[in-house]
Amino acid sequence: MTGFSPARRTLHSFILGLAAAGAMLLGGAARAAAWPDRPIQLVVPFPAGSSPDTLARAIAEPLAKDLGQPVVVENKPGAGGNIGTRYASRAKPDGYTLLLTINGPIVTAPALYKKTLGYDPMTDLDPISLVGTSPNVLVVPQSSPAANLQDFVRMAKEQPGALNYGSVGPGSSSHLGMAMLEHQAGIKLQQIPYTGFPQIITSIIAGDIQAGFMVPGVAMPQVKAGKVRALAITSLESSDVLPGLPTMASQGYPGFESISWDAIFVPAGTPADVAARLNKSITGILALPDVKQKMAALYFTPAPSSPAELSAMIKAEKARWDEVINRLNLSLD
Structure with a gap:
């Protein structure tokens, strides 16, 4: 820019800067428009x-x-x-x-x-x-004396540490949900780890374990077949996809949620x-x-x-x- 005055050089640099910024914006817009x-x-x-x-x-x-x-x-x-x-x-x-x-x-x-x-x-x-x-579903064997959540908690209090439940392993929702119930209800249960929910539901049907928090896709077909009993669901509100099942919160455990x-x-x-x-x-x-x-x-x-x-x-x-x-x-x- 030899021969340009300082003012003209400044203006020229400003124009070049605007042009570069505009090119970048247009390029970015083009890339966004092309996705995917x-x-x-x-x-x-x-x-x-x-x-x-x-x-x-x-x-x-x-x-x-x-x-x-x-x-x-x-x-x-x-x-x-x-x-x-x-x-x-x-x-x-x-x-x-x-x-x-x-x-x-x-x-x-x-x-x-x-x-x-x-x-x-x-x-x-x-x-x-x-x-x-x-929501998850708390299920017990069809032969269980527990007709509702209160019955199950009472049974657990009468037999501290004697009742067991199935989980798909430590740290899973089936384990942590039951740990939360133990804490809120003041009960103690024994965790029995399984490789998956199908194995848990089989053991509940057989009466080998006394309870489990289950995914409804595995639990509900057996509930409908009369092979296990559902006591509660773990959402705060009732569920349209699980009509008629009471929540844990509505049965004495406000704030209980494990979805x-x-x-x-x-x-x-x-x-x-x-x-x-x-x-x-x-x-x-x-x-x-x-x-x-x-x-x-x-x-x-x-x-x-x-x-x-x-x-x-x-x-x-x-x-x-x-x-x-x-x-x-x-x-x-």
Whole structure:
């Protein structure tokens, strides 16, 4: 710029700066407008056939249609969902990796695996939307003298430490929910770990164990067949998908809540416009009649949310379950 006056050089630099900024904005807008331009991976950290997998596949097809690109469900099971969750948390935050997971890897895992988890759900993942919620069901053998929750608690108080219950392992919702009941009711039960809910329900039917907090997809067919008895559900309010079953809260334990939920996340740092687009799409999909029907078959209620609402729910649940885990001095490292 030889020969330019200082004023002209300043003006020229200013114009060049504006042009560069405009190019960057246009480039960013073009990239956002182009998303997605290739298939999207929807990671499910549980095996094919599990309820998170079934929910993911119910969502994947209409999501692909709405976004105009295939949405491929990738099952990455292991360690109670922690392996797949860790994988998604480390993916490139470009909108091409989504995660559908349950509350365990997000809420309780950080307290249970303080040394070996390998990710921090609060900083490594961004929430998109809650997908659905489902209460657990407290069931006893059909032959049990307990006709209701009060009866069961009375039996436990009369036989301290004699009654046992099934769980799918220490730190699971089936374990922590019963630990919360023990604390609130002032009772003591014996935990019997099993490999899965089908094994637990078989033992309850046989009368080998006296109780268990169960996922309704496994419990309710046996309740309807008259093989086990349902005493309560663990949501604060009555459930449309489990009509007629009283809540724990309504039977003398106010505030007792232990629900299962599924939600969608993306790696932290995913562009805000992409996250907003995903939230809008998921909200619309959860209102589709066929999706609602598929969820009801799993005893799930659609529950779309904003990212902020999901984040607030996670923080509230984490505070509640951290208290239970710390009281038990429970660590799975």
